Structures are given as structure tokens and as C-alpha cells.
Amino acid sequence: MNSPFRHIPLRALAGMxxxxxxxxxxxxxxxxxxxxxxxxxxxxxxxxxxxxxIAPITTGELSxxxxxxxxxxxxxxxxxxxxxxxxxxVIKDEFKxxxxxxxxxxxxxxxYKMLIQGNADERGSREYNLALGQKRADALKQALKLxxxxxxxxxxxxxxxxxxxxxxxxxxxxxxxxxxxxxxxxATKPAGxx
Amino acid sequence: xxxxxxxxxxxLRKLLTLLLAMxxxxxxxxxxxxxxxxxxxxxxxxxxxxxxxxxxxLLPQGVTNVIRTDLERSGLFKLxxxxxxxxxxxxxxxxxxxxxxxxDALVVGSVLAAADxxxxxxxxxxxxxxxxxxxxxxYLTGAxxxxxxxxxxxxxxxxxxxxEPGVFSTRISYxxxxxxxxxxxxxxxxxxxxxxxxxxxxxxxxxxxxPDGSRLAYVSFEAKxxxxxxxxxxxxxxxxxxxxxxxxxxxxxxxxxxKLAVVLTKDGGSQMFTVNADGSGVRRLASSGGIDTEPxxxxxxxxxxFTSDRGGSPQIYRIPAAGGDSQRVTFDGSYNVTPRPSxxxxxxxxxxxxxxxxxxxxQDLASHQIxxxxxxxxxxxxxxxxxxxxxxxxxxxxxxxxxxxxSLDGRVKQKLSIQAADVREPAWGPFQK
Numbered sequence: 001m002n003s004p005f006r007h008i009p010l011r012a013l014a015g016m017x018x019x020x021x022x023x024x025x026x027x028x029x030x031x032x033x034x035x036x037x038x039x040x041x042x043x044x045x046x047x048x049x050x051x052x053x054i055a056p057i058t059t060g061e062l063s064x065x066x067x068x069x070x071x072x073x074x075x076x077x078x079x080x081x082x083x084x085x086x087x088x089x090v091i092k093d094e095f096k097x098x099x100x101x102x103x104x105x106x107x108x109x110x111x112y113k114m115l116i117q118g119n120a121d122e123r124g125s126r127e128y129n130l131a132l133g134q135k136r137a138d139a140l141k142q143a144l145k146l147x148x149x150x151x152x153x154x155x156x157x158x159x160x161x162x163x164x165x166x167x168x169x170x171x172x173x174x175x176x177x178x179x180x181x182x183x184x185x186x187a188t189k190p191a192g193x194x
Numbered sequence: 195x196x197x198x199x200x201x202x203x204x205x206l207r208k209l210l211t212l213l214l215a216m217x218x219x220x221x222x223x224x225x226x227x228x229x230x231x232x233x234x235x236x237x238x239x240x241x242x243x244x245x246x247x248x249x250x251x252l253l254p255q256g257v258t259n260v261i262r263t264d265l266e267r268s269g270l271f272k273l274x275x276x277x278x279x280x281x282x283x284x285x286x287x288x289x290x291x292x293x294x295x296x297x298d299a300l301v302v303g304s305v306l307a308a309a310d311x312x313x314x315x316x317x318x319x320x321x322x323x324x325x326x327x328x329x330x331x332x333y334l335t336g337a338x339x340x341x342x343x344x345x346x347x348x349x350x351x352x353x354x355x356x357x358e359p360g361v362f363s364t365r366i367s368y369x370x371x372x373x374x375x376x377x378x379x380x381x382x383x384x385x386x387x388x389x390x391x392x393x394x395x396x397x398x399x400x401x402x403x404x405p406d407g408s409r410l411a412y413v414s415f416e417a418k419x420x421x422x423x424x425x426x427x428x429x430x431x432x433x434x435x436x437x438x439x440x441x442x443x444x445x446x447x448x449x450x451x452x453k454l455a456v457v458l459t460k461d462g463g464s465q466m467f468t469v470n471a472d473g474s475g476v477r478r479l480a481s482s483g484g485i486d487t488e489p490x491x492x493x494x495x496x497x498x499x500f501t502s503d504r505g506g507s508p509q510i511y512r513i514p515a516a517g518g519d520s521q522r523v524t525f526d527g528s529y530n531v532t533p534r535p536s537x538x539x540x541x542x543x544x545x546x547x548x549x550x551x552x553x554x555x556x557q558d559l560a561s562h563q564i565x566x567x568x569x570x571x572x573x574x575x576x577x578x579x580x581x582x583x584x585x586x587x588x589x590x591x592x593x594x595x596x597x598x599x600x601s602l603d604g605r606v607k608q609k610l611s612i613q614a615a616d617v618r619e620p621a622w623g624p625f626q627k
Binding site: 115117123124125126127128130131132134135138155156157159160163169183193 | 397399400415418419420439440441443444457459462463464485487488501508529531532545547552574575593619
């Protein structure tokens with residue numbers, strides 16, 4: 001069962017590096033993305049874009065800023081879905097950087113918990129699809145654990161085919177519905193998932 | 195200023211319209227009732243005359259039509275024209291007349307006001323060919339109880355003429371989805387008198403009746419994950435039966451009503467457990483590396499049928515209810531799921547994928563002979579009538595969820611739908627005690 005994830009730890013470092021560059025890229029909209037360094041493009045004819053990277057000073061982490069990293073559309077952590085092929089439960093390479101980013105966040109924020117909701121497309125029995133969605137949720141949970149997230153921070157559940165993202169009945173809709181959604185909860189607060 | 199006020203007025207009106215629309219939506223499911231359409235009938239229907247009950251004008255609505263509709267919808271009776279002339283229950287029928295009308299059976303009845311404000315509904319059933327009375331009963335009933343009384347009369351007629359109990363007095367449950375709203379509803383087997391047991395903004399699936407008909411177990415997603423509840427229909431109270439870390443689903447009652455088989459993922463994977471009806475005493479039933487789900491007890495309580503992908507594709511297996519070795523039950527095709535043993539334990543209904551179409555099929559458990567009963571493409575969740583004659587299941591017509599029923603021989607067919615709503619997850623309740 002675990003064979004699809006054997007290689008994840010080997011790639012974890014590379015993945016995390018990829019995420020770091022991705023985050024830096026996001027913080028400089030319109031700027032160069034090929035490097036995380038503070039580069040000012042001075043090619044003739046191009047506008048001068050200053051991209052200062054000022055590290056925010058924090059005295060202890062403000063939960064507001066943590067919230068922002070999870071919900072700001074510019075933050076990679078605001079991306080909460082990964083998608084699967086038909087009858088497949090293996091996390092595709094294209095989603096590994098995202099999984100790495102969430103693993104890194106959870107590993108360094110013990111107060112946060114994640115509810116992983118697996119989903120299936122509409123074809124077939126409701127309960128069997130619930131079990132298929134669970135396999136997808138479990139696959140992500142396993143991947144996050146291998147990246148150092150504590151078991152107690154994770155719960156994998158399934159919504160089966162009951163909560164389609166796309167209500168359509170074609171392959172394009174089904175592809176959107178074969179997915180895991182990641183919901184966060186701040187364990188120190190009574191408020192629900194976001 | 196002027197534009198602003200106008201815009202505000204406009205938005206107020208919009209808001210009002212929206213509110214009214216929302217109110218209408220909320221009110222809709224309560225009024226909406228399953229309408230039943232007969233799409234196929236049995237080969238040898240018994241020609242039956244049901245004379246208008248004399249004096250039924252005393253009741254808010256007549257019983258005659260309820261009985262006629264019951265019997266006709268079963269697909270096993272052919273109604274004989276009675277000339278709409280009421281015939282009192284105590285009059286001696288002129289059998290020759292009924293014979294010439296083509297009737298083999300005759301029902302006559304009367305409604306009388308009883309001294310205590312209730313009503314006496316009397317009826318007799320005759321065999322026209324043999325010219326003998328087959329049954330005769332009197333029911334004391336309140337004015338609001340005319341439908342249950344009519345269903346009981348239908349049950350007597352059905353049983354006397356066909357030799358097996360009727361299911362007209364039983365109830366069904368199903369889930370109605372209208373917009374984002376889900377309702378678990380309970381209605382008479384003919385779709386009448388619908389009541390809502392649970393309304394939610396999250397999905398409700400897998401309702402199943404306790405053997406005594408007093409409770410429903412189901413899976414609700416109101417906690418952002420599947421949780422199994424048992425809901426008492428008499429008190430309207432419910433309690434959690436399984437809410438472990440992970441998913442909790444697929445409840446099935448043991449025939450004695452003390453336990454449920456459920457599927458839990460708390461220990462990894464979707465695996466079957468048994469749990470007492472109060473949520474105590476969780477015990478693992480089986481262990482497999484893959485998916486085990488959709489457990490369902492055999493009526494004698496000896497076995498649990500279930501769906502598993504342990505052989506590479508979803509197939510139906512059975513395991514002794516006390517645990518032990520599993521046996522594979524289905525072998526044809528690559529997708530056989532949702533096993534439902536018949537009340538006599540001789541037949542297994544399930545959903546089979548044939549060329550990408552999900553269809554209701556039955557397998558004779560002795561001969562292993564399989565018959566596909568439908569030509570639809572999205573069948574789900576079969577549920578046997580308690581007399582084993584019909585199977586109720588969910589299907590889809592024109593993109594909308596409907597319920598359908600088909601007889602075991604595939605001949606009698608009905609469609610049950612609600613205007614502008616999806617109906618799914620049917621469960622046929624037990625005989626009324």
C-alpha cells in the first residue's frame with residue numbers, strides 16, 4: 001500500500017526548495033521568477049521593478065499572520081486541493097511541492113490540525129465511493145506523515161461523491177471531483193475549519 | 195441621491211424576492227410528495243372489482259381510491275369497472291353480474307359513524323368464481339386515519355388472493371435533495387403522508403431501518419465528515435453510534451436489532467466492525483488490506499454480505515457474522531457492489547456495472563444465476579420490500595434522481611419522483627407490528 005510513497009522522503013528536500021522559490025516568486029508579482037534572490041532587472045526598455053524582501057519582525061508569531069499564510073491567495077498554503085487520476089490514489093508529481101509546503105507548515109505549527117477530506121467522482125455506489133475517497137485522503141495523510149507531520153495533527157476522512165466541486169457529468173467534472181481537500185483548524189481556538 | 199434611493203429600493207425588492215424564494219424552497223420539501231408512475235405490470239393480473247365503499251363521504255377522503263391505487267400499482271391486479279355504484283358491505287353480491295364484468299374477485303365495503311365520533315370501516319372480499327367470502331373485517335378508525343385503514347384492507351386483499359403478505363401498510367425512507375438542502379423523509383409505501391425526520395445542509399446517506407421499524411440508522415456529514423447516527427422515529431431523538439477519528443459509515447442492523455455492522459477507518463483503511471446500537475462494544479469483524487464496506491446481515495443473522503476490493507476489483511463476499519473466513523459471492527464482471535439479501539435469504543440484489551452502466555441485478559444464491567433487472571445506467575442502493583416481491587432502488591432520469599421499483603421477475607415497474615428535487619437513498623421499512 002505504501003509503495004507509491006517510498007520515494008517521497010528522498011524528494012522532500014528538493015520539494016521544499018522548490019516551494020521556497022515558489023513562495024519568493026509569489027511575493028514579487030510581475031517580477032522575475034527564475035530565482036529567489038533579490039534581483040532587479042535593469043535590461044534596457046524594461047521598467048525598473050524594485051523587489052525588496054523585508055523580513056517581517058515578529059515577537060512571537062502572531063496568529064493573524066499565520067492565518068494570512070494559510071488563507072492569502074498569494075500564499076501557496078491557500079491552495080488546498082490535490083487531484084487524482086481515475087481509480088488512482090497516488091499523489092501526482094505536480095502536487096508534491098504543495099504537499100511539501102503543507103507538511104512544512106504543519107511540522108512547524110503544532111497548534112494547527114488538518115482535516116483531509118477525500119472525494120470521488122459520481123460513478124458507482126455511494127458507500128464504495130466513500131471508501132475510494134478515504135483511500136485518497138489516507139494517501140495524503142501518509143505522505144504528510146512521511147514528511148514529518150505528527151499523526152495527532154492529521155485526520156483523514158471521506159466525503160465520497162457527496163460533495164462534488166463540479167456538478168457536471170463529464171470527464172472534466174469528474175477530474176475536479178477526484179480530489180483531496182485540506183482544511184485547517186487552530187487547535188487552540190474553538191472556531192471551525194478554514 | 196435619487197439614483198441611490200432607487201438602487202436601494204431595487205435591492206430591497208430583490209432581497210424580498212430572494213427571501214420569498216427561500217421561504218418557498220423551505221416549504222417545498224414538506225409539501226412535495228413522491229408521485230408514482232406505473233411503467234410495467236405483471237403477466238397474470240387478477241381481475242378485481244372494488245365497489246365504491248358506501249358512506250365513505252363521511253371521511254375527509256374516500257378509502258376506495260386508496261385501495262384501488264394500491265392494488266393497481268402492485269402490478270398484480272387488474273381493476274374491473276364497477277359502474278361507480280356504491281355497494282354496502284352486507285349486501286349479497288349477484289355473482290353472475292360480476293362474472294360477466296370479468297371479475298375474479300370482488301371487494302365491497304361500508305363506512306359508518308361510530309358512537310364515539312370515530313368511524314367503522316367494514317369490508318368483505320369475495321371469490322367471484324367460487325362464490326364464497328374470502329375475508330371480512332371491521333376497523334374502528336379516526337377520520338384522519340382513513341389512509342392506514344385503506345392500506346390494511348389492501349394488505350388483506352393482497353394476502354388472501356396471492357398467498358403472501360402485502361406491503362401497503364409499510365413505510366419507506368429516502369433522502370430528498372433540493373438545492374443545498376438534504377431531508378431524510380419517511381412516507382407510506384405509496385409515497386403518501388411524507389414526514390421529515392432530519393433536515394440538513396450537509397449530505398445524508400445510507401439510511402437503514404431497525405428490524406422493528408422504530409429507528410433509522412444513517413450517515414450524516416453535518417460534522418464535515420461521515421458519522422453514524424441512530425434516530426428514533428417515535429421520540430425524534432437521535433444518538434451517535436460511531437464517531438471515531440476518520441470516516442464512519444455503512445450501517446447495517448443485525449436481525450435482532452441489538453447491533454449494527456459499520457465501516458470505520460479509525461485503524462486504517464475502510465474496515466468492518468460491529469457495534470451495539472447504543473454505540474458501545476466496538477469489535478472488529480474482519481481484516482483486509484483493501485476496502486471492505488457495505489455490510490448487510492443475512493435475514494437469519496448467520497452471515498454478513500459485503501463489498502470488497504481484496505481481489506483487485508469490487509466484488510461481493512460474505513463472512514460469518516461472528517467473524518471467520520470470507521467467501522466470494524460474485525464472479526462475473528469487474529464491478530459488483532451493494533449486496534442486499536432478500537427477506538427469505540434466497541436471492542441477492544446488488545448493483546452491477548455492465549459496459550459502464552450501473553444496473554440493478556439479482557443473483558439466485560443457490561443456482562448462482564444472475565439476472566439484470568433494469569436497462570438504466572445509474573442505479574444505486576437497492577432495498578427489498580419486506581415481502582421480497584419488489585426491489586426499490588435509486589436511479590436517474592433526465593439528470594434528476596428518482597426512485598424506481600421493480601419486481602423480482604423484472605415485469606412490474608414503477609417510478610417514484612418528486613417535482614424539482616433529487617430523490618435518492620431509498621430504504622424499505624419492515625412489516626408494521
